[in-house]
Amino acid sequence: MIELFFFVFSGIIVAGLIGMIFTRKVVYAAFLLIVVMIALAGIFVLFKAEYLAVVQLLVYAGGIVILLAFGLMLTQQIKEGATPAAHHLIFPGLLLFVTVAFTFAYTIHQGSEIPLSYNTGSWPDQPVKTIGMLFMTDYIVAFELIAYLLLVVLVGASYYAKYSSKSSVQ
Amino acid sequence: MTELMTYGAYLSAGLFCTGLLIAVIKQNAIFVLIGLELILNAANLNLVIFSTNDPSLQGQIAGIFIVVVGACEAATALAILLLVYKQYNSSNVKDLNRLKY
Amino acid sequence: MSVQVIILLVFPLLGAFVSFFTRPAKYSFIGTALSMLVVAIYTVCLLGTDFQERIDFEWIPSVNVGWHLDRLALLLIALVATISLLVHIFSITYMEKDEARHRYFAFLGFFCFSMIGLLVADHLILVFVFWELVGFSSYLLIGFWWQQEENAFAARYAFITNRIADVALFSGILWMIQGIGIGSLSQLQSASELPLVVSLLLVIGAFGKSAQGPFFTWLPRAMAGPTPVSALIHAATMVAAGVYLLIRLSPVLAADVQLIVAIIGGLTALIAAISALTSYDIKGVLAYSTISQLGYMVMGVGTGAPEASFFHLWTHAFFKAGLFLSVGAVIHYMHYIGHHKLAQDMRAMGGIRKQLPIVFYGYTICMLALAGLPFFTGFLSKEAIILQTIVWAQDYQIGFLLPFVALLTAFLTAFYMFRQWLYVFFGQYRGEHLAYHFIEEAPLKIPVILLAVGSIFFWYTWNPIGRDFAFLGYAIGEYPMNGAYGWLTPVSILLAVGGAAFGYYRYHGLKDQKESVEVIRDEFDRSRKGILSLSFNAFFVDWFYTRVLSVAFIAFCKRLFIFDKKWIDGFINAVGVFTVLVSKAADLIDKILVDGIVNLLAGLQVWIGNMIRLFHASRVQLHFFWAVILLVLVVIGFEIF
Numbered sequence: 074m075i076e077l078f079f080f081v082f083s084g085i086i087v088a089g090l091i092g093m094i095f096t097r098k099v100v101y102a103a104f105l106l107i108v109v110m111i112a113l114a115g116i117f118v119l120f121k122a123e124y125l126a127v128v129q130l131l132v133y134a135g136g137i138v139i140l141l142a143f144g145l146m147l148t149q150q151i152k153e154g155a156t157p158a159a160h161h162l163i164f165p166g167l168l169l170f171v172t173v174a175f176t177f178a179y180t181i182h183q184g185s186e187i188p189l190s191y192n193t194g195s196w197p198d199q200p201v202k203t204i205g206m207l208f209m210t211d212y213i214v215a216f217e218l219i220a221y222l223l224l225v226v227l228v229g230a231s232y233y234a235k236y237s238s239k240s241s242v243q
Numbered sequence: 244m245t246e247l248m249t250y251g252a253y254l255s256a257g258l259f260c261t262g263l264l265i266a267v268i269k270q271n272a273i274f275v276l277i278g279l280e281l282i283l284n285a286a287n288l289n290l291v292i293f294s295t296n297d298p299s300l301q302g303q304i305a306g307i308f309i310v311v312v313g314a315c316e317a318a319t320a321l322a323i324l325l326l327v328y329k330q331y332n333s334s335n336v337k338d339l340n341r342l343k344y
Numbered sequence: 345m346s347v348q349v350i351i352l353l354v355f356p357l358l359g360a361f362v363s364f365f366t367r368p369a370k371y372s373f374i375g376t377a378l379s380m381l382v383v384a385i386y387t388v389c390l391l392g393t394d395f396q397e398r399i400d401f402e403w404i405p406s407v408n409v410g411w412h413l414d415r416l417a418l419l420l421i422a423l424v425a426t427i428s429l430l431v432h433i434f435s436i437t438y439m440e441k442d443e444a445r446h447r448y449f450a451f452l453g454f455f456c457f458s459m460i461g462l463l464v465a466d467h468l469i470l471v472f473v474f475w476e477l478v479g480f481s482s483y484l485l486i487g488f489w490w491q492q493e494e495n496a497f498a499a500r501y502a503f504i505t506n507r508i509a510d511v512a513l514f515s516g517i518l519w520m521i522q523g524i525g526i527g528s529l530s531q532l533q534s535a536s537e538l539p540l541v542v543s544l545l546l547v548i549g550a551f552g553k554s555a556q557g558p559f560f561t562w563l564p565r566a567m568a569g570p571t572p573v574s575a576l577i578h579a580a581t582m583v584a585a586g587v588y589l590l591i592r593l594s595p596v597l598a599a600d601v602q603l604i605v606a607i608i609g610g611l612t613a614l615i616a617a618i619s620a621l622t623s624y625d626i627k628g629v630l631a632y633s634t635i636s637q638l639g640y641m642v643m644g645v646g647t648g649a650p651e652a653s654f655f656h657l658w659t660h661a662f663f664k665a666g667l668f669l670s671v672g673a674v675i676h677y678m679h680y681i682g683h684h685k686l687a688q689d690m691r692a693m694g695g696i697r698k699q700l701p702i703v704f705y706g707y708t709i710c711m712l713a714l715a716g717l718p719f720f721t722g723f724l725s726k727e728a729i730i731l732q733t734i735v736w737a738q739d740y741q742i743g744f745l746l747p748f749v750a751l752l753t754a755f756l757t758a759f760y761m762f763r764q765w766l767y768v769f770f771g772q773y774r775g776e777h778l779a780y781h782f783i784e785e786a787p788l789k790i791p792v793i794l795l796a797v798g799s800i801f802f803w804y805t806w807n808p809i810g811r812d813f814a815f816l817g818y819a820i821g822e823y824p825m826n827g828a829y830g831w832l833t834p835v836s837i838l839l840a841v842g843g844a845a846f847g848y849y850r851y852h853g854l855k856d857q858k859e860s861v862e863v864i865r866d867e868f869d870r871s872r873k874g875i876l877s878l879s880f881n882a883f884f885v886d887w888f889y890t891r892v893l894s895v896a897f898i899a900f901c902k903r904l905f906i907f908d909k910k911w912i913d914g915f916i917n918a919v920g921v922f923t924v925l926v927s928k929a930a931d932l933i934d935k936i937l938v939d940g941i942v943n944l945l946a947g948l949q950v951w952i953g954n955m956i957r958l959f960h961a962s963r964v965q966l967h968f969f970w971a972v973i974l975l976v977l978v979v980i981g982f983e984i985f
Binding site: 093120121124132136137141143145160161163165167169174177185189196197200208212215226229230231 | 337
Binding site: 266268 | 963964965968969
């Protein structure tokens with residue numbers, strides 16, 4: 074049952090990726106990204122990461138993709154007969170793709186032979202509670218830092234987007 | 244389940260490679276951002292897959308951090324993209340060549 | 345420089361400057377006239393004290409130049425200053441209508457400065473400098489009314505004629521200084537005889553200034569200037585500069601050159617006298633008579649009596665200046681009554697003695713002096729020269745020709761002077777009267793009277809026909825008055841009176857004529873034909889110069905110009921074209937070969953640079969590409985090693 078769902082989700086993801094590679098329209102890519110993100114969230118659930126799946130749905134599918142859509146709307150010029158942005162650097166891109174894919178495939182193939190050492194212990198009953206406890210105890214510093222990072226980035230992004238046209242751009 | 248993890252790793256590698264390909268070959272800056280998001284998600288998927296056997300859930304916490312960093316990256320990059328668009332009146336990466344030569 | 349020389353030189357120059365800047369121009373005569381008065385009085389005082397001085401100073405290392413003030417120079421300065429003063433007084437009225445009087449008086453003052461400088465200069469270079477300045481001021485004054493082209497042409501003509509002679513003079517001076525080692529006039533007294541060529545060169549220079557021999561044509565043309573200028577410069581003083589130089593040179597001139605000088609002097613005197621016979625220009629007659637009298641002076645030097653020449657120079661200055669000023673008064677009168685067109689034509693005059701009685705008497709006295717009648721100075725000095733020619737003629741086979749020429753000239757002089765006298769002052773006025781009531785103003789009368797008085801014998805001797813001099817005669821110099829040849833006195837008197845009588849006989853009929861201008865023109869045309877045309881055109885010398893010589897010279901220059909343009913320019917252009925061709929070839933080699941190599945190297949650099957640039961600069965995404973490739977390489981490297 075799990076395998077079936079995994080392959081269904083994987084199929085959706087691969088299809089979405091292929092579509093993203095070949096499409097020329099950013100809007101299509103953005104919607105395909107939502108699809109891919111939702112499928113990924115499904116895979117997260119299969120791998121016992123329900124909380125992360127929810128976060129994935131909320132942040133990516135609900136937030137970042139909307140953000141991308143907004144950026145898209147603000148920057149794309151809609152002209153009569155204007156061809157969408159084409160591909161370029163296809164040869165270096167493909168070279169990169171093949172090289173990296175081959176490297177990963179080789180590594181994973183080698184790594185799949187090695188038996189994994191399992192961590193003993195029982196899976197927590199309430200993983201979300203455990204995650205919350207960990208954030209408030211072991212990862213409190215990182216948690217605070219990432220909060221600050223988020224704050225600074227949001228303030229900076231809004232500042233740039235709002236004022237820069239008057240101060241630095243003529 | 245172990246075989247499923249191997250397939251998950253392959254899926255993650257595929258996501259990563261596709262992200263790279265999109266980031267390199269697309270001319271639109273938003274496509275590039277989409278590629279980067281895909282790369283981040285590939286890393287996230289990897290963490291999730293290999294934390295299946297870790298009851299302390301540290302992999303998932305790292306995944307949450309990655310999601311936050313990805314959100315930050317997307318916000319910053321879009322702000323920069325707006326600036327670039329105002330400056331060059333284009334969101335084509337080909338036009339970002341003022342520092343050429 | 346001593347105080348005396350400074351005073352004599354600086355005052356005229358200062359006067360000229362003051363005159364030039366005096367406003368209104370009406371009063372501009374004051375500066376120069378005052379300076380002339382000062383110089384005249386000062387020179388007379390110096391003469392009284394028997395002053396003599398010679399100053400040397402170093403000009404440039406090993407070259408001394410100097411000034412000298414001896415008796416001859418002082419006497420001539422006194423003469424220049426006196427006559428110049430009288431001419432200034434005369435000019436007050438004569439130039440009263442001219443707008444540029446300040447310029448006129450400044451030029452006159454400048455001329456006096458130059459002339460005095462010439463007389464006090466001792467070193468030959470200084471002499472030459474002032475010689476040129478004198479010529480230059482003469483040029484300025486001849487062309488004073490330069491608005492009319494003929495006046496400007498006359499000025500150029502005189503100037504260029506003088507230049508031709510000055511070339512010879514300058515060559516002679518350089519030869520004197522460098523070749524013989526005589527730099528000063530005062531050294532000439534003790535020097536030995538000069539070489540033939542040097543003497544000849546110097547003498548030619550003197551001829552140019554004194555209008556002798558072939559150079560005589562410039563003086564009649566110089567009459568284009570204002571008449572007082574003619575009186576001062578072209579009758580009394582400047583033209584005497586050549587005679588002055590000859591007198592200075594006379595102790596050392598080569599014997600052959602002295603002979604040439606005598607012959608040229610005699611010939612010039614005769615030719616000029618003949619030319620004066622038919623001239624109708626009131627000033628032209630006087631100009632030719634000046635040349636003739638200068639010929640006498642030159643003849644005197646050539647025959648070995650420079651003292652006699654100097655005496656004649658002195659007396660001639662007075663009566664000729666007087667004549668010119670009288671004539672100036674007549675011309676002034678003609679302009680006054682509105683007869684501008686024929687203001688200088690004697691045929692349009694007549695009966696003017698009634699209008700200008702005082703000038704008439706002054707003119708008469710001066711004219712009698714020039715004609716060589718006894719009781720006047722001209723007789724004394726002219727007889728001295730003729731006497732010397734007779735003495736000189738003893739040494740030569742056909743030497744008697746020279747005194748014969750001199751006596752003939754004296755006869756002609758009396759003739760043409762009476763002719764002018766009768767033409768101008770007697771008979772009826774032949775022109776048209778346009779206005780009457782002319783008053784002889786004091787500035788017109790006084791100089792004429794003074795000069796006429798200076799032309800009467802008693803300044804020099806009590807005996808009007810004798811050869812023993814007293815008074816000013818001693819001051820001017822003693823020369824051997826040979827007691828022999830007593831027959832000369834009556835002969836010369838007879839010739840002068842004969843000339844006068846013949847002139848009266850020939851021209852007294854004018855008394856009753858009242859010719860119209862057309863009749864005058866007819867007579868004018870008649871005199872241009874036949875044997876008289878020789879006289880009328882001054883033996884065609886001037887015609888030869890202006891119509892033949894200069895035309896031929898211009899044609900020759902044009903040929904030279906064509907030759908220059910065709911051949912020399914052609915050759916130069918050919919060289920230029922050849923050079924251009926060679927340069928073009930070199931340029932091609934440079935462009936193809938040298939530049940090719942350089943551009944190849946540079947292009948190689950650019951190509952390599954572009955190749956390298958491709959790795960990092962052309963696309964943003966290539967950065968990403970290379971980073972990942974490097975990462976992959978690192979990973980693979982870790983795997984392998």
